[in-house]
Amino acid sequence: MSELERRLGRRFARFTTNVVVSHPRFWRLLRPLTRYQFDRLAPQWTSMRSGDAFAPLDQALDTLPSEPKRVLDLGTGTGLAAFAIARRFPTASVVGSDIAEEMIAEARGATPPELAERVRFEVADAAHLPFAAGSFDLVSLANMIPFFDELARVTAPGGYVLFSFSGGPETPIWVPPERLRQELGERGFTDFADFQTGAGTAFLARRGDRQ
């Protein structure tokens, strides 16, 4: 993939994020190109990640009051955040989901044997997730476009959602923290917390106790 193509891809990702956060119904129009873009990127994706890409995610995980048992990593890409979370919480089962089949194929191929019993990957659209309400104690989104209604639906009462953006506001897929507060607050989330490590940022929220 050429540098020009990558640059256009980053612009498209930012455009798509802004449109979908404000008007989720337009996702169906943007979905095919988004999936195509990430299918194309899949073979190089892991090598494009910097060593500290998940530092803010790590920082936020440090503050969780207890170990989550059921974790969903949305827009998992090649599964790097899913692996990091599974390593950190040795009793957790982790599902990584992504719309890009090539990303999921890479993630499956990269799964370390010692995690294979606890980490699995599924092709799924975060706008219409194939999971029952309240299925997860922690839902992570690393550099991923949020679909707030589905996010709220699959997070268990008292569970957490964790956003991380490897390059902070410079990340192509980025949602300002005030927007996250607003959208999540409207859906019963509380206990908002912001994190920053280097250029990266993260945002943690807890779902209220009632379904």
Ligand SMILES: C[S@@+](CC[C@H](N)C(=O)[O-])C[C@H]1O[C@@H](n2cnc3c(N)ncnc32)[C@H](O)[C@@H]1O
């Ligand atoms: C910027 S990449 C981040 C990948 C990984 N989380 C990371 O940080 O390395 C965004 C990923 O989200 C996926 N994605 C975008 N929209 C999605 C959706 N509606 N449902 C599931 N995955 C989606 C893309 O296919 C891509 O793999």
